[in-house]
Amino acid sequence: MNVSDDRKVHSTDIVNGLARKDIFDSKGVLLVKKDARISEAHYARMREEGLVIEENTKSHEAKSFDINYVSSKSLHGRLEKVSNKFIVLQEKIVNDVSIALKQDFDDIVTELIELCDEDINQVLGELFLYDLKKYFYSKPIYIAASLIELIKRFNVYKKQKVIKDDTKVQLVQAALTYNIGLIQCNKELYDTKKKLTVTEKRELRENYPTQSITTIIQMGIADPVTLDAIKNHNIAAKTPSFEALLLRTPFIYAGIALPENKAILENNLYNPCREFAKLFSESKLDPVLGGLFLKINGIAPIGSILNFETREKGVVIRGPSSSNVMSSLIRIITNKTGVQLRKPGEKFYLHQTKMLQKGLSDHHQFAWSKFSPFVTWER
Numbered sequence: 001m002n003v004s005d006d007r008k009v010h011s012t013d014i015v016n017g018l019a020r021k022d023i024f025d026s027k028g029v030l031l032v033k034k035d036a037r038i039s040e041a042h043y044a045r046m047r048e049e050g051l052v053i054e055e056n057t058k059s060h061e062a063k064s065f066d067i068n069y070v071s072s073k074s075l076h077g078r079l080e081k082v083s084n085k086f087i088v089l090q091e092k093i094v095n096d097v098s099i100a101l102k103q104d105f106d107d108i109v110t111e112l113i114e115l116c117d118e119d120i121n122q123v124l125g126e127l128f129l130y131d132l133k134k135y136f137y138s139k140p141i142y143i144a145a146s147l148i149e150l151i152k153r154f155n156v157y158k159k160q161k162v163i164k165d166d167t168k169v170q171l172v173q174a175a176l177t178y179n180i181g182l183i184q185c186n187k188e189l190y191d192t193k194k195k196l197t198v199t200e201k202r203e204l205r206e207n208y209p210t211q212s213i214t215t216i217i218q219m220g221i222a223d224p225v226t227l228d229a230i231k232n233h234n235i236a237a238k239t240p241s242f243e244a245l246l247l248r249t250p251f252i253y254a255g256i257a258l259p260e261n262k263a264i265l266e267n268n269l270y271n272p273c274r275e276f277a278k279l280f281s282e283s284k285l286d287p288v289l290g291g292l293f294l295k296i297n298g299i300a301p302i303g304s305i306l307n308f309e310t311r312e313k314g315v316v317i318r319g320p321s322s323s324n325v326m327s328s329l330i331r332i333i334t335n336k337t338g339v340q341l342r343k344p345g346e347k348f349y350l351h352q353t354k355m356l357q358k359g360l361s362d363h364h365q366f367a368w369s370k371f372s373p374f375v376t377w378e379r
Helices: 040-048 057-065 075-095 102-129 135-158 165-177 180-192 198-219 224-232 242-257 259-267 272-281 287-297
Strands: 030-032 305-308 313-318 329-332 347-349 357-361
Touching (some): 075 102, 075 180, 102 135, 102 313, 165 224, 165 242, 198 224, 242 287
Antiparallel strands (some): 305 357
16 A cells, blocks of 8 residues: 555654644645544554654654653653652762762752652652662652651641741751661661661661761751751650651651561551551650641552452552541552553542452562553553
8 A cells, every 4th residue: 555655644743642733644634633542553553554654663662652651751750860869869978978969959859849749649659669679768758758748738737837848848858868877788788688686776776867967967958957857756866856756757657668667567468557557656656747647648558559359459549538548549450360451450449449458469579560650650
């Protein structure tokens, strides 16, 4: 079949399976309407019939129909960029703190706050699911993002902006650097799976805040709220300030939810919400802050994978939509044999389904063979 070029579709006119514009032939006949979805099979037939002008075929096809294609402008792309910038900065601090630029750190703080304001659920979900390989780097970002949302909810609870923007920035600085003096130690512990003695754990808990403060002062960070929150955020502090308690809340939660303490989750998979609430009550937290924080995630951490009695698995993609901790939004990612779907499946609110959840699945063992975790939110 011979078709003149003016009646063909340019491959670059189709991105992510959608026509970028109305496409006409030389006689003004509409070939493809803007925003029309073109399936991969349809696109393949068009190519076979010679209706497509290929331009940078390999790279374009990957972008057009690869469900895992990452746009640098998407939330995932920007979060990945911020995370990588933070990792680079931390490595500079470990190797030579004098080359770690405060402006780079300020940019990371600003960009992370903007991402959390855009969609806190996707930010927390992705940081949870992507934590395994970069745990010692990603945990502070997870804590910082959680803290940003907690501050927002506390201001709503108080019906006024009790925590001002400048204080929020200083607290986010603290969340990102609370353990900066222990990065190398954390990395070694995580890589070697070494178990610390009770005495070693106590010494680390008592000393690392001071080490972190010394390090960030060398970077040029000396804001009083930041230094106080770092100094008094953990349970070793006897009389923490309110700002320190703000940081302590997501700090404790992250210790439960992320893999450093994965054994806790493995022992309490059936009802994680109850276990989280119990640990909160035993961790010297402000009860108002603890209650507000539990409503961010609900029954299980945003990003965690739930097992259902049908043998399907679903990702928690949104926290509770109401005061009911069971009202999280779930998206199915496997069929009833446990095999990952080709693309994310149906969405439903946990409290509105008849399917019974059977606790958390170990997301570190889940094989993302068909699509990447971020696709669960962006598709």
